[in-house]
Amino acid sequence: MPPSPAFSPAPAAPPPAFCVDIPLLPESAAGNALQFIDLLRSANLLARLRLGAQAPRMAWRLVDAQGTPLPPGSGPLASCLAAYFPEQEPAGTLAQALFIPSLHATDIPAIRAVAARHSALSRRVGVALDAGHQLLTVGNGAWLAAHSGRLNGCHxxxxxxxVAGFKRDFPAIHHSLGRDWSEDGPWLSCALPQSLHLLAIALVRHALGDALAATCESVMGPDHQRARAALQANAQQHIPATRDSTLARAIDWMEAHLDAPYSLPRLAEAAAVSPRTLLRHFQQELSQSPLDYLHGLRCARARVMLEVTLESVPSIATACGYADPAAFRRIFARYTGMAPSEYRQRHALRAPRRRWRVEMK
Structure with a gap:
């Protein structure tokens, strides 16, 4: 009886994302939203560097005052942010925090008028706080939060x-004088955008834990002493160059031998690990096998050749490491969603040969 194939358990699904809703009003300071989302993306990058593909992550969603996700075509501001950050969460995701940027308003009466126009958002803040969600505000965005009536007694x-105008409007809310930011229960507030990274770190601590928050704190804030120490250690050659990783060695070898037949033992030898270890690294970090990754590299080359050359599909298959054109067509369709001929028809950058001219007239 032939031996049964080795069983590789499916990788565990990563934990669900911690989602932050970001209401965008016509008066919202879009720069606050951009900066905050960039900080969340940095936190995700740091989490993935430390924990791999199974790392928890922060997520975000652009919404209106009622909490309805903003479609890309709902205005220039939403379109800009959606294009710059296309990975926002879908409409059905349950948010666990609310981030209110500061408002563009000329004076305190104008801020009061904005808060009155968007009372629906203040009511939503109250619902979120009642549900135990986190609330983050920047600058005068605190007016919208305070109108919820749930923050009396907070700092x-x-x-x-x-400060003076806010105290007249909300005498039961206290001020953290002399502090750039404040955390009081579910309410995280900062006076100016320059302290936004402190809000992001505090939210990461609440959502993802102390260890990842400490990592973010060491990276997101300026640390001149560490910078000087790093330069000194580098000058004295105490900090060596980063060594290649197992995945980097394997991927470098695949890219250099894209048209060679696939061999797991040969690839593992190039990466200086056993085949079993190589499979584990690819599964843990990329959630796919080395062969799946190689197919992706080969299809990327095939797309380029279909776009800029007039080579036949069998010739392209050979150049991409496939001896059987039929197998190439199946794999290419699986990775791109269309046959090679259809892809060429849609994306070719070269004119058909019959249109070529020897010289321009």
């Missing part, structure tokens, strides 16, 4: 020029 950080 908040505001720019000095808003």
């Amino acid at each position: 908040a950080s505001l720019p000095w020029f808003y």
